[in-house]
Amino acid sequence: MTNRKIVIVGASRGIGAALVELLHKDPMNEILAVSRNLNELERRFKKLDRVTVEQLDLTADVRQQATEIFSRFGDIDILINNAGLLVNKPFNQLNHEDISASYQVNVIGVMETVQAALPYLPSKGAHIVNISSMGGFQGSVKFPGLAAYSTSKAALCSFTELFVEEYKDTQIKMNCLCLGAAQTEMLEAAFPGYQAPLSASEMAEFIADFALNGHRWINGKILPVSLSTP
Template sequence: MITAAPDITDKVYIVTGTSRGVGVEIARTLHRRGARIGMLARTLADLEENAREFGDRALALPCDVADRAVAQAAVTRIAEHFGGIDGLVNNAGLSRIAPVERLSEEDLLLMFRVNVIGVVNMVQAVLPHLRARGGGNILNISSSSVRDPSEFPFLGGYAASKAALERLTQELRIEVSRDNIAVTLFSLGSTLTHFGTGWAPEITEEAFAEWDRRGGAAPATMDPSLPAEAVVRCLESPPGACANFIEFQPYAAMEKGRRMAD
């Protein structure tokens, strides 16, 4: 018997990293499906501007997911505002670029704080609310750089943080399966975003030179609306089944010199 995909109208989803890029596109896609959205990011001005288009169906809160107390408070406020939580999309992420030989402890710790500890903080804050609903969804966004180092040089530290996230996601899936909570790992390929924000200009130039030396080969970049649609379809999986792992990639050839992407 085929089970129809559930209607997510009025369901409540938290999406982190919704100031721009894939995060805000996920929020838009959820809104088009009739869901209500808790929008979290570090920059309040961008958040509020994005949330205006959703009216009272969105609540935008500034949140550093790497701060456990702040993450907990944001989740509590969203649950109180909307009357519960049905799912979480851990989209917030941060990258720094450097060869492993010159990777600073500061940058490495920063990436692990946001990309790993931040996800753990959000999951721990959300789980009691999902259990109160009788189940729900958690979707963690990773990067194809974990499996394909040829996409762009000097992302070893970033890829290592995402690899850690992937192993945590596998463990989480087993731990919460008895609670009717679906856990999906969504690995994102090259996407037009502000992924390179915060990169040191001189190391970035060095990385492009190394990219050229390696052949400059990379897949096309996607518009962020494409993975956003795929993420929401994961949340619409029929009860009792979900996608454990998705590698979402563009498939057309990319011109060299295009804007940096995930």
């Protein structure tokens, strides 16, 4: 018998895929795993009962796509906005598409996903966890080439604070985790050869536990989760 319904956006690989596998271990959890690559979602998760996969592209009509998907899934107790796009280019070489795609996936797509989720968040409460980056955390060390990525992740932090202000009289909680480096395809593509101190699964352990429990104590907060970045 399941009684906790969890949506993971950006679940086809990396930290998101590790989150699905980890959270599936608890028979209480029913999981909706979404991203663009439906074949990969099916390949990874088809053997797992209590995991449904759906295609969602954060670059277009996000609110409409997500509304249709969520209407099939029903109530959402936990929503983890994990999908992300990292463009690594010197500032002067960033074109309009690089900047707008970064903001579309990392900020606008998240905001519209949350809008679509609102009707499905139960009145007893829900926890929304936004996955940001240490690059978007105020005062952290910054890296050249990440102006589009890290400013968009900073906007995601800001959205978290603004959402919580508007929903402070409800049982909906939202927090934002600013991750340090974890070994994934995104990291390898952006920083070839760099060895992160954590695997995707190790990072997912913290995120899963926080998503399940953190909102009992914490709401509207921007939290650094990093072994690597000052």
